[in-house]
């Protein structure tokens with residue numbers, strides 16, 4: 001029960017400019033019965049009914065089938081090199097899609113000759129300005145830390161998005177491209193695709209996810225170290241043999257068709273079941289078996305009560321296979 005002081009403060013309402021929907025949060029320190037500090041924060045909240053427009057300068061977004069959204073890296077004249085806008089928009093796209101009930105699966109592909117040439121080496125003015133500035137080392141360091149965290153968050157948004165993300169890779173997938181696709185759930189590529197953990201060639205350690213996620217995908221520590229220390233290219237056949245991609249295709253078109261077929265198959269399943277599966281695969285990757293089982297047990301207290309279970313059971317009981325279950329969006 002909040003104290004009188006807190007209840008009083010909670011009655012304070014106001015309209016912050018540009019915030020159409022808000023939620024009052026309060027944090028209250030208690031010492032015995034007495035509040036000793038109270039603060040109120042107005043947290044903006046996306047209107048869940050707002051029409052999703054998905055308009056970006058570096059990404060092209062389409063809805064090719066029910067429940068499926070395709071997002072394409074769209075700077076083909078720059079080999080889809082990731083400039084500052086790209087990093088921001090990737091994060092914004094995946095955060096938005098996470099809350100879009102009509103989206104059940106995402107296909108991530110790219111336009112032009114290559115999937116991506118990695119970070120845009122011609123858009124690193126921020127770094128140059130910062131390094132040349134009069135700021136002292138600690139302040140430069142803190143700004144760099146924030147930048148790295150922001151860029152990390154762009155790809156972590158892919159992993160945190162509860163909808164499965166299928167990466168369809170063609171041509172070069174370099175540096176930041178390996179970080180990005182390592183955060184995806186399923187990876188396909190064309191037979192002419194190639195990859196490189198290129199960061200050491202520009203004098204840095206890979207810092208936005210490759211060293212954390214890629215080793216858990218391929219499960220070959222010796223090879224991971226070789227690829228990350230040498231920056232050598234590895235081609236589609238090797239990427240498949242080490243398990244980084246699961247399927248190869250003779251062209252971008254056949255790959256996108258296959259990605260679409262798999263996406264539509266997933267989109268027709270219970271979104272409660274599919275999204276729960278992604279959440280638990282990710283959780284279990286980073287925890288012990290016992291912790292994963294505990295997490296699952298708590299989750300299922302609610303999810304085993306889903307309407308989807310009854311619908312799926314009735315469909316499976318129909319031996320003629322004529323009952324096709326329709327699962328509500330979440």
Ligand SMILES: CC/C=C\C=C\CC(=O)SCCNC(=O)CCNC(=O)[C@H](O)C(C)(C)COP(=O)(O)OP(=O)(O)OC[C@H]1O[C@@H](n2cnc3c(N)ncnc32)[C@H](O)[C@@H]1OP(=O)(O)O
Nearest residue numbers: 081117118119120121122148151172174175176198199208
């Ligand atoms: C906080 C930090 C967060 C993230 C850090 C990420 C690190 C990385 O991403 S490291 C990787 C950086 N990228 C590279 O080193 C890629 C270098 N490029 C290549 O290896 C090749 O260009 C290629 C991608 C394999 C494509 O080869 P090809 O098809 O033969 O084209 P090119 O003739 O080489 O290039 C055409 C044109 O594009 C320019 N370009 C290539 N890569 C980039 C890039 N990453 N950023 C900006 N521009 C790039 C290249 O210079 C050419 O330009 P012209 O003006 O036409 O000469």
